[in-house]
Amino acid sequence: MLEISDLAQQTGLSAHTLRYYEKRGLIKASNRSEAGYRFYTDSDVRRVQFVKAARNAGFSLNDIGQLLSIRVDKHSHSCQEVTDITQKKLLEVNAKMAELQSMQQTLELLLASCCGGPENATHCSIMEALDAGLSRENEN
Amino acid sequence: MLEISDLAQQTGLSAHTLRYYEKRGLIKASNRSEAGYRFYTDSDVRRVQFVKAARNAGFSLNDIGQLLSIRVDKHSHSCQEVTDITQKKLLEVNAKMAELQSMQQTLELLLASCCGGPENATHCSIMEALDAGLSRENEN
DNA sequence: TATAAGCTTAGAGCTAACTCTAAGGTCAAT
DNA sequence: ATTGACCTTAGAGTTAGCTCTAAGCTTATA
Numbered sequence: 001m002l003e004i005s006d007l008a009q010q011t012g013l014s015a016h017t018l019r020y021y022e023k024r025g026l027i028k029a030s031n032r033s034e035a036g037y038r039f040y041t042d043s044d045v046r047r048v049q050f051v052k053a054a055r056n057a058g059f060s061l062n063d064i065g066q067l068l069s070i071r072v073d074k075h076s077h078s079c080q081e082v083t084d085i086t087q088k089k090l091l092e093v094n095a096k097m098a099e100l101q102s103m104q105q106t107l108e109l110l111l112a113s114c115c116g117g118p119e120n121a122t123h124c125s126i127m128e129a130l131d132a133g134l135s136r137e138n139e140n
Numbered sequence: 141m142l143e144i145s146d147l148a149q150q151t152g153l154s155a156h157t158l159r160y161y162e163k164r165g166l167i168k169a170s171n172r173s174e175a176g177y178r179f180y181t182d183s184d185v186r187r188v189q190f191v192k193a194a195r196n197a198g199f200s201l202n203d204i205g206q207l208l209s210i211r212v213d214k215h216s217h218s219c220q221e222v223t224d225i226t227q228k229k230l231l232e233v234n235a236k237m238a239e240l241q242s243m244q245q246t247l248e249l250l251l252a253s254c255c256g257g258p259e260n261a262t263h264c265s266i267m268e269a270l271d272a273g274l275s276r277e278n279e280n
Numbered sequence: 281t282a283t284a285a286g287c288t289t290a291g292a293g294c295t296a297a298c299t300c301t302a303a304g305g306t307c308a309a310t
Numbered sequence: 311a312t313t314g315a316c317c318t319t320a321g322a323g324t325t326a327g328c329t330c331t332a333a334g335c336t337t338a339t340a
Contacts, residue, residue, distance in 0.1 A: 058243035083256035103198035
């Protein structure tokens with residue numbers, strides 16, 4: 001039986017975060033001491049590690065809530081439900097990536113155009129490009 | 141002279157957002173009517189367009205505040221200041237991209253491993269992978 | 281002149297995921 | 311019995327960038 005700080009150490013999450021996850025309904029200590037201290041079992045630890053792995057994969061805490069309810073009753077859920085959640089997340093990640101790639105490209109172009117030297121910015125090509133609206137490519 | 145809704149239409153930002161930018165100190169209506177209505181000049185429009193272009197490039201409103209203070213007094217600032225801000229932003233974007241790429245890769249692997257069919261999730265390989273902590277590659 | 285559309289302000293609410301604080305209880309060691 | 315480290319809870323604060331509301335003016339049109 002682990003106390004919350006032990007679980008925190010084992011998972012690399014803070015005790016605060018673990019309590020927060022509990023408040024969100026993601027995890028729960030299997031036992032409590034007389035005084036109300038949380039005690040975690042191995043099964044609790046595995047559940048927290050599942051949450052952590054899902055966070056690393058990019059899932060939101062809401063997504064993880066869904067995944068967890070599938071996890072506790074796999075018989076009542078299909079693989080398709082799991083792939084749907086995963087697919088949806090992948091689309092979000094791809095969208096975000098596209099946005100960032102556009103920014104990255106823009107920033108690289110800006111940097112390539114500017115001398116970056118100590119002279120004053122009167123003719124700075126970055127400022128000029130931003131003034132020109134980034135050459136109307138990036139309009140939405 | 142444009143009223144705020146005219147400026148909103150010309151820039152694609154909402155009147156709410158324009159007032160918010162003003163509150164943040166990024167923009168300002170050059171004139172006000174007797175009644176207090178904001179009136180914008182062409183120069184105001186260009187400033188807002190600068191802000192919008194910088195947003196598209198990924199700059200935060202704080203960054204944009206700095207860029208704007210350079211913009212109004214280019215003589216007192218160097219190209220280096222501008223490239224420093226830009227470089228810093230590029231590093232942030234790159235870091236975020238790396239994170240997203242890792243997620244993307246993970247999600248793609250997960251999807252490739254799972255049948256996604258209507259059978260129950262008892263042996264779903266996505267669930268198994270998350271249970272296994274994503275094979276300890278992604279630990280931090 | 282009355283109605284509707286649009287303007288003003290201050291300030292609250294939203295999202296996501298923490299992060300921290302305050303006030304107090306518990307526990308092991310001295 | 312007293313530290314000091316840890317635990318509890320409810321609830322507030324943080325970040326970024328909006329987004330919206332309420333209450334009240336103003337302006338153009340019918």
